[in-house]
Amino acid sequence: MILVTGGAGFIGSNFVLDWLAQSDEPVVNLDKLTYAGNLDNLASLSSDPRHIFVQGDIGDVALVNRLLTEYKPRAVLNFAAESHVDRSIHGPEDFIQTNVVGTFHLLEAVRAYWNGLQGSDKSAFRLLHVSTDEVYGTLENSDPPFNEQNRYEPNSPYSASKAASDHLVRAYHHTYGLPVLTTNCSNNYGPYHFPEKLIPLVIHNALNGKPLPIYGDGQQIRDWLFVKDHCTAIRRVLSAGKVGETYNVGGWNEKPNLEVVHTICAILDELKPRADGQSYNSQITFVKDRPGHDRRYAIDATRLEKELGWKPAETFETGIHKTVQWYLDNQPWVENITSGQYRQWVEKQYQ
Numbered sequence: 001m002i003l004v005t006g007g008a009g010f011i012g013s014n015f016v017l018d019w020l021a022q023s024d025e026p027v028v029n030l031d032k033l034t035y036a037g038n039l040d041n042l043a044s045l046s047s048d049p050r051h052i053f054v055q056g057d058i059g060d061v062a063l064v065n066r067l068l069t070e071y072k073p074r075a076v077l078n079f080a081a082e083s084h085v086d087r088s089i090h091g092p093e094d095f096i097q098t099n100v101v102g103t104f105h106l107l108e109a110v111r112a113y114w115n116g117l118q119g120s121d122k123s124a125f126r127l128l129h130v131s132t133d134e135v136y137g138t139l140e141n142s143d144p145p146f147n148e149q150n151r152y153e154p155n156s157p158y159s160a161s162k163a164a165s166d167h168l169v170r171a172y173h174h175t176y177g178l179p180v181l182t183t184n185c186s187n188n189y190g191p192y193h194f195p196e197k198l199i200p201l202v203i204h205n206a207l208n209g210k211p212l213p214i215y216g217d218g219q220q221i222r223d224w225l226f227v228k229d230h231c232t233a234i235r236r237v238l239s240a241g242k243v244g245e246t247y248n249v250g251g252w253n254e255k256p257n258l259e260v261v262h263t264i265c266a267i268l269d270e271l272k273p274r275a276d277g278q279s280y281n282s283q284i285t286f287v288k289d290r291p292g293h294d295r296r297y298a299i300d301a302t303r304l305e306k307e308l309g310w311k312p313a314e315t316f317e318t319g320i321h322k323t324v325q326w327y328l329d330n331q332p333w334v335e336n337i338t339s340g341q342y343r344q345w346v347e348k349q350y351q
């Protein structure tokens with residue numbers, strides 16, 4: 001049995017689906033179901049006894065204590081977080097509450113549980129904390145990619161809150177001996193990605209005849225990883241990672257934002273041409289830049305590749321094609337989540 005937090009979100013739900021596709025080990029899935037949590041992602045597991053869904057907060061110590069005592073997981077994987085940089089700029093408080101205070105409470109509950117374990121149950125137990133490359137700050141175009149030795153220099157309320165959670169996880173290892181692992185991954189994309197983030201937002205807006213908003217000059221660089229490759233990396237770190245260590249996860253796929261958007265437009269032009277014969281590129285609109293916008297992220301995943309033998313299966317070209325096709329095939333999923341609350345966010349952000 002494993003306990004996954006945030007398993008109804010984008011990466012967490014991909015992880016749960018992927019885990020149960022290749023293992024019969026059951027999953028307890030604790031998720032608060034914020035605007036970003038969506039049980040539709042897990043609809044294929046609705047009558048699967050290997051998946052136990054519990055709605056709740058990682059900061060609810062009594063609830064987490066109860067789940068740990070009842071299910072006795074051999075590992076806890078923490079995906080739960082507020083994850084959108086732009087939302088953290090409009091309202092940082094939820095980020096502090098979940099990413100910092102919530103992680104602290106989760107660590108306290110897990111520490112008490114782990115202290116009570118004995119023998120091989122105790123030595124085999126792991127807490128895997130899922131984090132981001134954004135904790136390292138921003139790179140110049142001439143800088144080498146981030147490796148695990150880079151200093152933490154977070155620039156947004158989101159990345160600062162994730163950095164704080166990483167530090168707490170580290171401290172619980174050094175101070176209490178808690179067997180932790182941390183992964184710092186680059187930008188994910190793929191199925192079930194909430195359309196507030198660049199790639200799903202652009203696909204959604206393109207298909208609905210809306211502007212494709214590019215912040216600033218569109219030359220900011222991100223390093224893109226297909227979500228399934230992130231899931232295989234997490235499984236690999238869980239099974240073979242060295243306790244107390246951190247592992248950078250990335251796809252060696254650095255792309256300027258504008259190029260990503262052009263690529264999506266070209267795929268849509270081929271798969272679902274506009275009725276008027278024009279390219280979706282004509283919907284591109286430059287808008288005000290994100291405050292404090294990090295210019296470039298890039299991940300050096302050598303350690304994960306050399307020490308644990310992990311490699312991404314997808315290139316950006318194959319992964320983005322699958323992603324666009326998934327959105328075309330799953331329009332009802334998109335329609336369900338782009339109602340009420342989502343529209344209010346879009347109005348606030350892009351007015």
Ligand code: NAD
Nearest residue numbers: 006008009010011032033034036037057058080081083188
């Ligand atoms: P997401 O926003 O899609 O999902 C987050 C999930 O956590 C949602 O289901 C939400 O309901 C749940 N949640 C939020 N607060 C909670 C709380 N207090 N208690 C329990 N559940 C709560 O996020 P994502 O993109 O899937 O990211 C998952 C994790 O991976 C995050 O920790 C994020 O920082 C990290 N990460 C994301 C990316 C990326 O590109 N998306 C890259 C690297 C790391």
Ligand code: DAU
Nearest residue numbers: 083084085132133134186187196197198213214215220257
């Ligand atoms: O690097 C990992 C991080 O990647 C994760 O930790 C975060 O949880 C995840 O949201 C993502 O953060 P980004 O800020 O990089 O992702 P986002 O999709 O919001 O933006 C990607 C780039 O596109 C960024 O440079 C901002 C730009 N952008 C974004 C939006 C939403 C636009 O130009 N226009 C937009 O409308």
